[in-house]
Amino acid sequence: MSVEMAEMQRKNSIPPIQFGEEVTGAETLLRCLLLEEVEYIFGYPGGAVLPIYDSLYGSYFKHILTRHEQGAIHAADGYARATGKPGVCIATSGPGATNLVTGIATAQMDSVPLVCITGNVAQSLIGTDAFQEANITGITVPITKHSYFVRDVRDLPRIVKEAFHIATTGRPGPVLIDIPKDVANAIAPFTYPDHVEIRGYRAEVVPEDEEVQKFIDAIKSAKRPVIMAGGGIIAASADKELLAFAEKTRIPVINTFMGLGGFPGTHELSLGMPGMHGNFTANQALLNADCVIGLGVRFDDRITMGRTKEFAPNARIVHVDIDPAELGKNVSTAVTVTGDVKNTLERAIPLVTACESEAWIKQLKDWQQKQPYKYKTDGDTLKPQAVIELLYTSTDGEAIVTTDVGQHQMWTAQYYKFKNARSFISSGGLGTMGFGFPAAIGAQIAHPERTTIAVVGDGGFQMTNQELAIVSQYNIPVKVAIVNNQCLGMVRQWQELFYDNRYSQIDLTCSPDFVKLAEAYGVKGLRASTPQEAEAVWAEALAHDGPVVVDFRVAQGENVYPMVAAGDTLDQMELGEE
Incomplete structure (x- = not known):
């Protein structure tokens, strides 16, 4: 040994x-x-x-x-x-x-x-x-x-x-x-090797000095630069380096869906999420930037909308990724860096200076003020966006939040401002329903000291809700927030917008009583149907020292906006109702 x-x-x-x-x-x-x-x-x-x-x-x-x-x-x-x-x-x-x-x-x-x-x-x-x-x-x-x-x-x-x-x-x-x-x-x-030697496998890719210098040079002349930070920032544990790099260069930061939490959502340079359900400012930043710096991103179709030639039409694209197969795969790049994004940023930070970007930052802030995420309130009707805002304000953005896939997932990405890396856990690329609740169990076990919230839909929760047995048996204090609109919400939204309101097989009104289901497993169950009830039961859920299931009965016909339809470009955003 x-x-x-x-x-x-x-x-x-x-x-x-x-x-x-x-x-x-x-x-x-x-x-x-x-x-x-x-x-x-x-x-x-x-x-x-x-x-x-x-x-x-x-x-x-x-x-x-x-x-x-x-x-x-x-x-x-x-x-x-x-x-x-x-x-x-x-x-x-x-x-x-x-x-x-x-x-x-x-x-x-x-x-x-x-x-x-x-x-x-x-x-x-x-x-x-x-x-x-x-x-x-x-x-x-x-x-x-x-x-x-x-x-x-x-x-x-x-x-x-x-x-x-x-x-x-x-x-x-x-x-x-x-x-x-x-x-x-x-x-x-019994034996165990001290080290690994796999022929042909060279995982730790250190960027070449020439590549790092080209990366720095591309930024120097930019007047309207924007960083697009993806899941690679989190995988590389490069969130601190990204923060230091953005603050030193004064470059605004967009977080992709998988990159949420990799840069503080409350930071003055944060622009939030771009793409199909991204915000107006993030998409405008991509449309008007003269330099897009992709850090650990795939430039996937939910951001480019599959229209890669029209994506960021005025920008030189700089792409840093540890996987060389991603470089140039989806969009044409001017500068590529093959290597670990943490190492790249560490080497670049001492060499970069502030960009001449203050006018650009002012323009972005103006857009943020004029076109924030918004929804229409309606008396005692509980809106799903309000539920996510409640989760955010009650935890000050410090919780670990997992989600399933669908409308609630997008509302979480929009209305919960993630401050820390590894605090947002969701199935991005595959879009797996049933993921959110068991993922929250794993996250809570990993961090028993932190509040962990599983934001799920009434559809996805029923795919894996048998894992309530685990949280009951081991007293794992996951808080389950069911955004219950009694239907397959995202499917319903697409059928409304693109299939002439022909609602085919989206009705979930015969779902079980989730409060009784939770209680059957020995888990505390609560329900809310109005904003006032929501605040009260959520406070009760957070105060409880064990697992809780909260059934938030929300407005059924609410849609996720902004939205860019598949095949459209980012300048064709549907902003929804005022």
Whole structure:
């Protein structure tokens, strides 16, 4: 055992690990996870992983038994996004493994580090259509950063070491390890490598000096520059560097949906979110900028609207990303920097000076004052936007907020001003309904001292609400805010605007009584239908020291505005009613 491993064991009070001792593959796996400093595992047992679960019995790990494998991987995802550490989940073979697929794709699209461990039938049965056999490595090849099928127990330590390295370095992502049952039962001397050497894999990309200098030179001459900060800022833990860079250069900052929290939403240089449901000022900034500095962004279709030639038509585009495949993929770039955005900003900050941008900043502030996010109030009717504003003001923007997908997701992005990185957790690229609640569980476990709110719709919540059993069993104090408009809100909005009010299969009025559902699980349930009730029950929810479900009955026909229709350009914004 190396000196480093011995010190890590001492520091983390990990039970002594005997190297060279003959142990099973299942025990080998757990020892490897201990050495990777894994504390929490989210999972669901089954036949093919029984050897692993037998080794888990009475172990050091905190295992969270979810009620569905999808809940396990979304909770591991929330844990990873809230901490920056890799989330770990376990599922059995066949349907257990395939139930992870949506969560794996979610993590891949949003660059989240996960290590997903699945069991499989014994190798002698592979290819025979054995009970609960599935080629999960083949199924997940397109949606993982890498997938492993373990054929020899002696390879398992190296594979685990590589899996954590791949998941957490470069552009993060999910890695799958599929372990046949015979490998889990096989016996071999325990070893664990001190370091990783993967031929052809060079994840830590340091920008060339010439690239960094071109990045700096592109900014010097700009009069109307804007930074567009994406999820790469958060993945690289570069939020402090971004703040220092923006303040020194006096360049306003747009946060993409995945980048929310990477720059304080209350800062004077913050312009908020751009794109389909972005604000007027952020979109005008892109339309009028002479230099757009993309930091860890994909320039995806929700920002460019698929009209890449008309995107930022007056601007030179500077793009910094650790993944060279993203550079120039969606929009034409004038300057590219291949490398870690944190490292790039650290090297640039001492060399940059303030831009001549004060007139530009004044123009942006004028737009912000004239065209803020707005909605029409209506007496005692509870508006969904008001619910998000209530969540924001009551927590002073300091909570961890997770969401599902739909209207409530966009209202959260618009009306909750995130101050801190890793405080907004949502499925961006894949748009996964059912994500928000289990992700909040993982985030709350990661940060038990912080208020964690799951903002969900009445549709998405019903996809994973069985995980109420977990928050009840472990007294995990997640606050669930259901924005209940009794329909599939975003689908209804599109059917209203683009399908001539033909509302097809969006009615959720037969949903359960969510208060009674919560109480059936032993969780406190509350309901509000007016602004006054909303304030009272939300204060009660925050004061309660355990989990709470709050059913906010909101106006059914409310739409998310501003909106840019698919195929339109950013200057074709529908601002909605005054």
